[in-house]
Every structure is written in C-alpha cells, then in structure tokens.
Amino acid sequence: MTIDVKPTASHFINGEYIEGGTEDLPVIYPYTGEVVATLKLADDALVDQAVAAAKAAQPAWAAMSGVERGRILRRAADIMRERNRELSEIETMDTGKPLQETLVADAASGAEALEYFGGLAASLGGEHIQLGDDFAYTRREALGVCVGIGAWNYPIQIASWKSAPALACGNTMVFKPSETTPLSALKLAEILIEAGAPAGVFNVVQGKGAVGSRLVTHPDVAKVSLTGSVPTGRKVYAAAAEGLRHVTMELGGKSPLVIFDDANIENAVSAAINANFYSSGQICSNGTRVFVQKGIKEAFLSRLAERLKGVKMGDPMDEEVNFGPMVSEQQISIVEGYQAKAQAEGARLISGGKRLDGPGYWMEPTVYADVADDMTIAKEEIFGPVMSVLDFETEEEAIKRANATEFGLAAGVFTNDLSRGHRVAAAFEAGTTWINTYNLTPVEVPFGGSKMSGVGRENGRAAIEHYSEMKTVYVAMGDTEAPF
Numbered sequence: 001m002t003i004d005v006k007p008t009a010s011h012f013i014n015g016e017y018i019e020g021g022t023e024d025l026p027v028i029y030p031y032t033g034e035v036v037a038t039l040k041l042a043d044d045a046l047v048d049q050a051v052a053a054a055k056a057a058q059p060a061w062a063a064m065s066g067v068e069r070g071r072i073l074r075r076a077a078d079i080m081r082e083r084n085r086e087l088s089e090i091e092t093m094d095t096g097k098p099l100q101e102t103l104v105a106d107a108a109s110g111a112e113a114l115e116y117f118g119g120l121a122a123s124l125g126g127e128h129i130q131l132g133d134d135f136a137y138t139r140r141e142a143l144g145v146c147v148g149i150g151a152w153n154y155p156i157q158i159a160s161w162k163s164a165p166a167l168a169c170g171n172t173m174v175f176k177p178s179e180t181t182p183l184s185a186l187k188l189a190e191i192l193i194e195a196g197a198p199a200g201v202f203n204v205v206q207g208k209g210a211v212g213s214r215l216v217t218h219p220d221v222a223k224v225s226l227t228g229s230v231p232t233g234r235k236v237y238a239a240a241a242e243g244l245r246h247v248t249m250e251l252g253g254k255s256p257l258v259i260f261d262d263a264n265i266e267n268a269v270s271a272a273i274n275a276n277f278y279s280s281g282q283i284c285s286n287g288t289r290v291f292v293q294k295g296i297k298e299a300f301l302s303r304l305a306e307r308l309k310g311v312k313m314g315d316p317m318d319e320e321v322n323f324g325p326m327v328s329e330q331q332i333s334i335v336e337g338y339q340a341k342a343q344a345e346g347a348r349l350i351s352g353g354k355r356l357d358g359p360g361y362w363m364e365p366t367v368y369a370d371v372a373d374d375m376t377i378a379k380e381e382i383f384g385p386v387m388s389v390l391d392f393e394t395e396e397e398a399i400k401r402a403n404a405t406e407f408g409l410a411a412g413v414f415t416n417d418l419s420r421g422h423r424v425a426a427a428f429e430a431g432t433t434w435i436n437t438y439n440l441t442p443v444e445v446p447f448g449g450s451k452m453s454g455v456g457r458e459n460g461r462a463a464i465e466h467y468s469e470m471k472t473v474y475v476a477m478g479d480t481e482a483p484f
C-alpha cells in the first residue's frame with residue numbers, strides 16, 4: 001500500500017508553503033524504490049528569506065511569556081497526537097520503517113518533546129545572588145535564530161527534539177531536513193501554525209549540504225544544531241566556529257553493549273535485537289559491538305538465532321511487519337560493502353549476511369560472531385542491520401575494549417550484580433549509558449555524545465542550557481568608588 005504524500009509545496013517560510021528553488025529533489029519510497037513526490041532544493045534567495053523570516057519573528061516570540069509559548073507548544077503536541085497515524089504513514093513512506101515502529105517512536109516522540117519543553121517554558125529563569133547590600137541576578141535569554149539540520153533516520157523526531165527546546169527558550173528556527181527524508185518537517189511547521197505559533201517562528205527549507213552550509217554560515221544565525229555523521233559534524237562545527245556560533249552536535253557512534261555471564265540472557269538478547277535491528281539498524285546510539293562474556297557466549301548466540309526466526313519482513317504499512325527496508329540505495333550499498341569486509345576479514349556469519357532481491361532496499365538482519373576488535377565492522381559505524389558479537393573474559397578487559405574507540409555516543413551493560421552495573425556505567429566513555437536495557441531515550445533524560453560523537457545534549461533540562469544564555473545584571477545599592 002502506498003499513500004499520497006505530496007506536500008503542498010517544498011518549503012515552509014513565514015507561515016506559508018512556498019514553492020521554488022533549483023534542482024528537483026525526488027522522494028523515494030524505500031519499500032518499492034518508486035518516486036512518490038518531487039520537491040525542489042532551495043536556492044540562496046529562499047534560504048535568506050527563511051532566515052529573514054525567523055529573524056523578524058524572534059523578538060516578539062521571545063517577548064511572549066513562557067506560559068504563552070508553552071501553551072502553543074503543548075497545543076502542537078496535542079495536534080501531533082491527533083494526527084499520529086497520518087504522520088506515521090508519511091514517515092514510513094519517507095524512511096521505509098515499518099508502521100509498527102513509526103506509530104510509536106516518531107511523531108509520538110516529537111509530541112513528547114513539544115509537551116515537555118512546553119511545560120518547562122514557563123519556569124525558565126535565572127537566580128538572585130546577594131552580595132552584601134548589592135546584589136546580582138541572572139536572566140535566561142534566547143540566542144536568536146537557530147538552525148536545525150536533520151539526519152534521515154528519525155526525521156520528525158529530530159525536527160521536534162531541536163525545535164521544542166529552541167522555541168521554548170524564545171528562539172526561532174530554520175530547519176533543513178535530510179534531503180533523503182524531506183516530508184515530515186513540513187507537517188511540523190503546519191502544526192505549529194495551527195497551534196498558534198506566529199508566522200516565521202519555525203521555517204523549513206529543503207536542500208543538501210550546500211543549503212546546510214549557507215545556513216550554518218549565515219550572519220544572522222546564532223546557533224546550529226546538527227544531527228548527522230562525524231565527518232559532516234566536523235565540517236559544520238568548523239564552519240559555525242568562524243562566527244563563534246553556539247552548537248549542538250548529535251553525531252555517529254559505534255557503541256558497546258557488554259553482557260556479563262550473570263545477566264538475564266533473555267533480556268540481554270532482547271536488548272541486542274533492539275540495539276541492532278530496530279529501524280533496520282539505522283540508529284545512531286545502536287549497540288553494534290555486543291561483548292558477551294565467554295561463559296554464556298554459546299547460550300546467547302543460540303537464543304539469538306532462535307529469536308531471529310521472529311523477524312517479519314514485508315509491506316511496511318502492514319502493522320504485523322516488524323522489519324523494514326533500508327532507507328536508500330546509497331545506504332544499502334554502504335552496508336553491502338561492510339558485509340563483504342566482514343566475510344573477507346574472517347568474522348563468523350551466524351545469520352543473514354545478504355542483500356535480498358526485489359524492489360526496495362532489503363538487507364537481512366545479520367549477526368557475526370568471533371569478531372575481533374581490529375576488524376573493520378568492529379571499528380566503523382555501519383548504520384545498518386549488522387550485529388558484531390565479540391567475547392571477553394574479565395570486567396577490566398571489557399571496559400578497556402569497549403572504550404577503545406573514537407566514538408562516545410552510548411553504551412550498555414547487562415549484569416545482575418548491582419555494584420558492577422554502576423561501576424561499568426561510570427567507566428564507560430559515552431554520553432548516554434544503560435544498565436539492563438538499551439536505547440531507551442525518553443524526553444525527560446539528557447541525550448548526547450562524548451568524544452567524536454558530539455557536543456551538547458538534547459532533551460531533559462540539559463537542553464535548555466544549549467538554547468539559551470545567561471545575562472548577569474549587577475545592581476549597586478551604594479556609591480561607586482574609584483581610585484582617583
């Protein structure tokens with residue numbers, strides 16, 4: 001089944017859909033490989049128009065009370081929930097992810113971000129500092145125009161995770177979705193207007209790296225928040241630094257999931273499945289290096305092979321289907337390259353390993369065992385349904401090997417030993433860690449990476465720090481003294 005996903009126009013600027021731009025941007029349904037809509041890439045004039053609209057709208061938006069801004073964001077959350085099925089179908093057409101997933105993890109997560117930051121908006125403020133008779137206070141102020149740039153794996157979630165805290169703090173935003181998944185951010189823009197956001201508060205322009213680059217270096221932009229790969233992150237961070245712009249960088253990973261032999265194997269297998277095959281493995285925080293302690297290695301692998309029989313591929317719109325195609329020809333061919341390297345470098349194939357024929361971009365859920373730390377699949381981000389199982393003997397060894405990577409996005413540990421769980425979580429060099437679960441990212445909890453995986457945090461109160469700045473006001477109560 002396919003649905004009509006053609007948007008009213010390609011861009012959304014100053015409260016309206018706007019058509020225009022340069023080259024065509026085809027939108028491809030990954031299940032069939034068909035073009036289901038054709039948009040246009042923005043030209044420089046449209047980018048500048050979007051930034052100008054955001055700049056013009058920002059002072060009045062920031063001047064509204066937090067209660068008023070929050071009410072609009074919470075209303076937008078309600079509208080998103082009412083339209084969840086439509087938004088989920090769009091997300092499935094754009095990404096290929098099964099409807100079973102998009103119904104619960106995409107617009108639903110976006111709505112939670114709008115609700116959470118809408119709730120916080122009214123309580124954002126500074127502090128009062130007594131200094132003898134004098135005193136100071138701090139004001140939490142908006143940064144100005146923020147740019148959001150998205151990846152293709154969670155399009156509406158990324159747009160919402162960025163815009164909700166930005167708008168709650170009194171900023172306005174120009175958002176550029178990934179060129180692979182341009183549709184749902186336009187719906188978010190529509191919904192914010194319907195919820196009462198003034199025109200220009202949230203704008204969407206379509207484009208590839210060139211449009212992103214123009215936004216990042218635009219003189220009227222105060223902050224850039226990117227979700228993408230490490231190589232893009234490096235470029236965007238450097239370009240933003242030229243204007244000393246604030247940044248949030250949500251980048252890639254090669255995260256470890258460490259399973260000790262006292263763990264509940266069934267739960268550990270569930271976590272390994274979620275951490276490698278949900279969204280066909282196209283999740284930044286995935287635990288793609290699964291370290292299993294030697295004592296339970298065979299039991300773990302045989303239970304995993306058993307559970308993989310439950311994979312159901314097929315029409316992503318069928319709610320019984322639990323595993324979808326990959327997002328694009330480009331992404332599946334990257335993953336094919338890693339499959340070839342794994343096999344050439346001697347990893348033991350336990351299941352999957354092949355691209356499937358047919359329309360669409362189907363890669364089997366794949367498990368390799370006996371993976372060594374120096375194999376390519378253990379070092380590089382694959383971003384596809386490929387799990388590497390590595391064995392280890394001691395806790396010390398597991399921590400050392402888990403941390404031996406330039407990435408630091410996430411990490412997980414499974415153990416029934418309470419102290420060990422906390423000790424290992426503390427030792428992980430990663431921004432987000434889990435004990436006895438994996439990949440849960442509720443909006444109340446800060447999320448983000450360390451090392452090469454990122455800068456700053458999304459979600460939780462922590463995100464407020466990255467979308468606002470403090471102004472200090474010193475108040476003298478007496479005379480001003482001077483040496484002469």
Ligand SMILES: NC(=O)c1ccc[n+]([C@@H]2O[C@H](COP(=O)([O-])OP(=O)(O)OC[C@H]3O[C@@H](n4cnc5c(N)ncnc54)[C@H](O)[C@@H]3O)[C@@H](O)[C@H]2O)c1
Nearest residue numbers: 150151152177178208209212213228229232250251252284
């Ligand atoms: N940490 C996180 O929260 C998180 C979440 C999802 C995905 N990711 C990462 O994203 C990657 C997959 O997504 P992708 O393939 O879309 O990533 P990508 O780096 O290719 O592109 C990300 C975005 O940056 C834009 N872009 C590219 N060059 C640019 C430039 N020079 N200036 C400005 N913008 C530019 C792209 O058009 C796209 O919108 C993976 O590495 C994954 O780990 C991270």
